[in-house]
Amino acid sequence: xxxxxxxxxxxxxxxxxxxxxxxxxxxxxxxxxxxxxxxxxxxxxxxxxxxxxxxxxxxxxxxxxxxxxxxxxxxxxxxxxxxxxxxxxxxxxxxxxxxxxxxxxxxxxxxxxxxxxxxxxxxxxxxxxxxxxxxxxxxxxxxxxxxxxxxxxxxxxxxxxxxxxxxxxxxxxxxxxxxxxxxxxxxxxxxxxxxxxxxxxxxxxxxxxxxxxxxxxxxxxxxxxxxxxxxxxxxxxxxxxxxxxxxxxxxxxxxxxxxxxxxxxxxxxxx
Numbered sequence: 132x133x134x135x136x137x138x139x140x141x142x143x144x145x146x147x148x149x150x151x152x153x154x155x156x157x158x159x160x161x162x163x164x165x166x167x168x169x170x171x172x173x174x175x176x177x178x179x180x181x182x183x184x185x186x187x188x189x190x191x192x193x194x195x196x197x198x199x200x201x202x203x204x205x206x207x208x209x210x211x212x213x214x215x216x217x218x219x220x221x222x223x224x225x226x227x228x229x230x231x232x233x234x235x236x237x238x239x240x241x242x243x244x245x246x247x248x249x250x251x252x253x254x255x256x257x258x259x260x261x262x263x264x265x266x267x268x269x270x271x272x273x274x275x276x277x278x279x280x281x282x283x284x285x286x287x288x289x290x291x292x293x294x295x296x297x298x299x300x301x302x303x304x305x306x307x308x309x310x311x312x313x314x315x316x317x318x319x320x321x322x323x324x325x326x327x328x329x330x331x332x333x334x335x336x337x338x339x340x341x342x343x344x345x346x347x348x349x350x351x352x353x354x355x356x357x358x359x360x361x362x363x364x365x366x367x368x369x370x371x372x373x374x375x376x377x378x379x380x381x382x383x384x385x386x387x388x389x390x391x392x393x394x395x396x397x398x399x400x401x402x
Contacts, residue, residue: 135202137281143271144278147256148199149396152263152383156255157188158327158347163251166355167312168228170244171319173237174220184326198282200395210285214240217287229314242292247307249286249293253279254304258350262375264383272297308352315358323359346371 138144147153165171194213198206220239227233237244257275261267267275276297283293294300307313315323328344348361349371356363383391 135204136200137203137206137285138199138278142278143267143275144199144282145396147260147264147275149392150260150264150383151391151393152378153256153259153393155263155343155346155350156252156259158343159258159350160251160255161327162323162347162351162359163255163355164248165319165323166315166358167244167247168231168314168316168319169224169235169237170247171322172224172226172228172231172316173222173235174239174244185330195282196395198285206285214287217245228316230311240287242288245286245288246283246292246303249279249283249288250300250304250307253300255350262350262372263378265379269297276300308354313355313358315355320359346374 165175194206194209197209217239222237224231224233224235224237228235239245253276257267257272273296276294280288280290280293284290294303328340328347330340332340345367348356348363349368351359351361353363
């Protein structure tokens with residue numbers, strides 16, 4: 132499959148996303164995205180993305196799965212459909228949102244908006260991988276970001292729209308977090324908590340969801356965590372870090388491939 136895919140089994144993107152624990156990065160990424168008022172009040176609220184959020188998330192996961200593991204033809208077809216949808220999705224903010232006044236124009240294919248969405252995925256995935264699996268070297272982080280620049284191109288970003296290196300990416304994230312543009316609106320707070328932290332799951336699975344929520348809250352930047360109204364303290368931070376160390380040093384290395392890796396990774400990962 133690797134000869135007809137965008138990535139090989141040696142790529143950092145596959146190495147990071149073959150780990151089942153990478154799923155912990157998803158809720159954090161969504162809450163990070165929701166902290167951008169234009170992304171939330173504009174794109175997410177106005178395009179019907181939240182009418183059936185779990186179906187939307189499932190479809191998004193299918194697209195990302197095709198990019199990471201499937202043939203190029205499938206990835207190209209699915210991302211072309213996403214780009215076409217983005218090209219039609221545009222409007223103005225119906226009300227003031229954080230520093231953005233009512234009437235602020237937005238477009239789903241705006242490179243600045245797209246970059247923030249991609250950046251939230253990348254920042255969250257690397258954070259989770261380093262906390263729960265292994266720390267990446269500087270060259271590995273560069274390679275992972277280079278892989279994700281391929282993903283960015285498939286969703287319509289030009290090379291000039293994206294940071295060139297991992298150091299540039301880190302500088303971009305630091306600038307965004309300190310810009311004052313990221314504000315959790317009341318609607319984002321309500322919907323984010325309902326959709327991300329309270330998914331419809333069987334009662335027997337609820338303890339696992341609560342554990343994942345604990346991790347998610349702990350991994351958020353402090354300002355965004357406070358924006359969502361989540362309480363936190365040093366004891367909780369220590370518990371999250373201690374749990375992460377146990378998973379990374381004891382649990383993950385001992386797991387057999389069928390339990391550690393996603394099914395898409397195939398036999399090469401399980402070996």
